[in-house]
Amino acid sequence: DSVATVIDGKVVAKQIREEISVEISRMKEQIGTAPGLAVILVGARKDSQTYVRNKKKACEAVGITSFEINLPEDCTEEQVIKHIDTFNSDPSVHGILIQLPLPRHLNEEKILNAVTIEKDVDGFHPLNIGRLMMQGRKPLFVPCTPKGCMELLHRHKVQIKGKRAVVIGRSNIVGMPVALLLQEENATVSIVHSHTKNPEEITRQADIVISAAGVANLVRGNWIKSGAVVIDVGINPVDDSENARGYKLVGDVCYEEVCKKASAITPVPGGVGPMTIAMLLSNTLLSAKRFHKLSN
């Protein structure tokens, strides 16, 4: 039995962050200003606070100025949108993130749409998604997690053109956009979802499998063609008495089984996760360069 190469997202993400850091230093020298990222957090969810803190730290490490607004759980839609408008017109802010999920009383669609598309570094605006889908149009920003998956494939020199790819999951933020990106590079793509019958049969035909279902141990060894490349986007908490917190995080892929079939595989944690945040920094830099009309 051969064992799959581990696609180490931490290592690739670190390399990307270093590249970004170098570019930002150069930018500061050239025009005396750094990219800026604003994050709006509503309420006090522990996990959201952790995500926001991590984004802030990652920004600071590469030289991106970070702005943070914390609004109380019971704030109004108008208040959130007022802050978005302020950031929309602030020339030192090049990316605006609304930390999700929002409290239930707020209209997520309306709030996300308030972010100007030029600063929507998450790439979630429907106009951006439309452009992502259309041949001959380019999105302003490629959504971060899908972009991170593609970057892992590229940096590991995985051939995409002409290959069969299966994406498990079809969400707006991961499954659908990553399927479009694979297709844009001329893979033949099938999308598996919760109504798919015999998902293992279809998945077994794939040279590239990207799983974003949010179901622990969904993808078993017998789902995988020998030699396939497997990208595991899932982050799923499962009980673990040996862990101080009582749980650990695992992917969608049954790693022990699949690593014996695949030629390459991303671990969880340490695979796609670190790439998502690196791509957020990359999109923010891109936005700042576009704003200042600097060449790529």
Place this chain on the structure above:
Amino acid sequence: DSVATVIDGKVVAKQIREEISVEISRMKEQIGTAPGLAVILVGARKDSQTYVRNKKKACEAVGITSFEINLPEDCTEEQVIKHIDTFNSDPSVHGILIQLPLPRHLNEEKILNAVTIEKDVDGFHPLNIGRLMMQGRKPLFVPCTPKGCMELLHRHKVQIKGKRAVVIGRSNIVGMPVALLLQEENATVSIVHSHTKNPEEITRQADIVISAAGVANLVRGNWIKSGAVVIDVGINPVDDSENARGYKLVGDVCYEEVCKKASAITPVPGGVGPMTIAMLLSNTLLSAKRFHKLSN
């Protein structure tokens, strides 16, 4: 050998046009006004003139007021956009079509984007396509040909949920949107394109095949699983000495072979073609109802 049921687009389209006609009569009684569709034609291509004339006739037959602007081949972008703006703000116009292709010196993207999304009855605006793609969002208009394909499946009571579907072709106006519509109804969709290796193998797994490649006789009998439903969108001219014009129009599907394998099939002509124009009328009516805030 059993022979496939013919899915007769002419009959279904006629039925839909009658339904639309009844609705429009009722609308005129209720509010004293009819839906309006404006078509802008630039230049004097024979085929485009025929398409525009057919659309006009179809409008008149159901009671839609049609408006037509013919601009010379050498007109400027600004002139075209000026006419679009006039229609955008005209309350008697509920749909605006730009007949494609435009002369090369005009920027198609810019001109199409000038049509207000509320009157983009073709459904080609990127914001509309984005909404079509996203779960939890609804497009204002479903593009006509894809909508026509789905309508044929629906009126023939073809089960979609849980079925395997293959779409051949991935254009902005047919392949991609029809794939999204199938997926929205919970089919498991694979998209085949010109870089796909062994397209026949993938297609043979499908319960529903929609071909929009523009290649005569591409889909052979051995591409089709026994009992599959086949929708042929292709319209391809092939030489035909018996025909007065010297050519005839055929689909992508090798009809004689496939009709022996499929359980149902659309002919060309008389399949998807008549549905496209019926869906254009349907979108125009929808737009007028939305404008006048009439219920569906």
